[in-house]
Amino acid sequence: MSSARVRDILAPVSDDRIGSELDGRYRIQDKLGAGAMGVVYRGERIGLGRNVAIKFLHEHMATDDGFLTRFAVEAQATGRLQHPNCAAVIDFGVVEREPYVVMDLVAGQPLRDLLDDERLSAGRALGIMRQILAGLAHAHEQGITHRDIKPDNIMVESGVAFGDQVCILDFGLAKVRESATGLTVGMVVGTPNYMAPEQTLAQPVDERTDVYAAGIVLFEMLTGEKPFRADTTPEILRMQRETPPPRLASFAGEGVFSDELEYVVARALAKAPAQRFHSATAFAQALDEVPEMAARAATPTPLPVALEPTAPRQTPIPGQSHVSVSAPTALVDAAASDASRLHPRQPTSNQAAHAPGNRGAIPGKRWMLIGGGGLLALIVLALAITSASDAPATDDGTASLVDPSEIEIEAPSGTEQLEEKLEEKLAEARALTATERTTEARALLEKLRGEHREVAEVHYLLGQVYFETLWVKDGLAAFEDAIELNPAYSRDPAFIDSVVYGLANDRYHKAVAHFLTRRVGAAARPAVAEMAENYHRREVRTRASRLLRRLPK
Structure with missing residues (x-):
């Protein structure tokens, strides 16, 4: 359905909601925007004066019992998220067959707007990505996979004193790794430019799916360009499955980024999930070892830490033979230190x-x-x-x-x-x-x-x-x-x-x-x-x- 059609469907309902009370607990103040699953409003918790964001499921979706079930499962799942880099779910319910979820109102601007306005430095891009990976690591610990990581779902509040503060929005596409759900297997869900290969085939997903999407976001923050571009959605999906990712240098020029960073991005964008970092934490650890991260840190360069204990650093990535980035020596040597970390x-x-x-x-x-x-x-x-x-x-x-x-x-x-x-x-x-x-x-x-x-x-x-x-x-x-x-x-x-x-x-x-x-x-x-x-x-x-x-x- 086109965005214009969505706006036509939602316009009269949105006008009626503004100024009304929801379930006797919230007052709806104004409309903030609309997404694939619903409309978001600014609201206030009555009696407390707390500003919140209230998301309603689209009316045409709310008539589908399958979507209602999915909404309830996702709301309960995201209610387990308690992390400063994840938008917290405060409340949810259904009023007159209108499902809603109440979240913290997050300040700042979408990362998409930030990328449209300026070219980020490598240090700033890595700092933002570290926080994205922090939020994902927490979600994955709760058994939640986001499935739609993209700049539009990432809020960045910039400040001179404290730097960028990042928050991931819309875990509404989350797939909970519990046998009781099983609601989205066999259905392609996500945004084509940021979809992992397994998503394009409607295959089961896990945290490595989010690692892939985060890798694309990092590529875009560093170069200002998406790694895969085409005129049609089917062609983009084909490229996600078959086309090896380009090197950062192909957009930014040789010598702009270190070989270590090239390697980390290439690994995050591996076609096979088994060839990627096995977790957001492992991805974050790898970023900690690149020279660009050390350069942005105010404290001395940290000691090397292994990316993950079992994956060989120089294993070729299938279908990516042209990416001439071998694992840097520092990262290979770091593997030897893994056994000592947190070891009794x-x-x-x-x-x-x-x-x-x-x-x-x-x-x-x-x-x-x-x-x-x-x-x-x-x-x-x-x-x-x-x-x-x-x-x-x-x-x-x-x-x-x-x-x-x-x-x-x-x-x-x-x-x-x-x-x-x-x-x-x-x-x-x-x-x-x-x-x-x-x-x-x-x-x-x-x-x-x-x-x-x-x-x-x-x-x-x-x-x-x-x-x-x-x-x-x-x-x-x-x-x-x-x-x-x-x-x-x-x-x-x-x-x-x-x-x-x-x-x-x-x-x-x-x-x-x-x-x-x-x-x-x-x-x-x-x-x-x-x-x-x-x-x-x-x-x-x-x-x-x-x-x-x-x-x-």
Whole structure:
């Protein structure tokens, strides 16, 4: 149906809705726009004055019971999204056979408008993409695939002080990976210019479908052009399936972009899902290694991190032999470091296997910035921080850093000898975490928590997984339980590192600060001081500085 026809159908209904109340809870103020599935209005929560966006399903769709079912499933699915880079669903319902969903009203402009107005620098494009991938990583953790990532569905709020803040809109085309849905298999859904090959064939999709679309968005941000252009939709769909993606240099010129970035984009746009990055997180990690990302960072260049542990870096991509970009040496070498990330340290002879020190580190540490909106995924390579009260003082009275392996941490009383089966399960959980299979690790640890609530390490490992998957509130609760069972965890470097990074969470930073003040105290000072000095967002540095003044010395 043409856009003109849609406007003709919707115009009288839209006029009637403006100024009316919805379900006694919302007042509709004005129309914001229309999309493939519905019309969006600006609204207000009656009694609270909260601005919201209200989306109604198109009237001609609402008569179809299949679409109504799909709408309800999608609304419930997107209600699980709680991330600053994802538009939050507040409410949904059906009034007189008119389904609606209420979302946060997101400020800014569509990325499409930004791309139409100006050519983005490589650094800015990568910063925006990191936040897009952050939102997608969170959605994928909830079992949600967006299926229609494109510049029109990405809002960017620009600010001189804090930089770009990105939010993904319209998870209304989401496919939930649950057997109870199965609503969109066999139906082509999406936007042709950003469709993955499997979408054009109406095949099942997963997070790698979003990786492909994000790769096209990144290509467009970097070059100002879409990789596949044609006069007809069928030809664009054919190119998505069969035509190898061009190099960035074919649009921008040789030498403008690094070989590392060429490789990352080419891999994201691989025709076969198995040849792409297996997740948004892996895509983001790869971007962290390119020179363009290091150049935009205010902090020193991060240590290399493997893109993903199982995929060979120089495996040719089928149908892309003309893309003469081999995996750069830095990315190949990075694979060797993957096993060390988030890997448990072997306990010393005077430490039980479940003592806090077993998740140790090597000197130095790495921050993987996941979202400018306020959350970050933790990839802890190392840390050498201990309690300021225990560390030797320097001339200026501050605590000096010591090797974490030298910290004496007692084993929790009453659990020195864990059952062999539990030991095996804990080892399995650590291995899953080390290979970024966090969903499986979380499920295993949550099961163990129900069976072994008396074991501190179960709560500790679960808290680490929660923080790594950006579930800060749940992470704090798990760490609280760990400390109750074994107060020594409050001095564990990896534990402190995880909690301190939670200060970047815009929703729970106050709870994080309270936890650090009440439960950790002076031991948190070095990590908080580092965040106050080096974190890339000014408001987070301010939070850390304020907390530093409250922490005991």
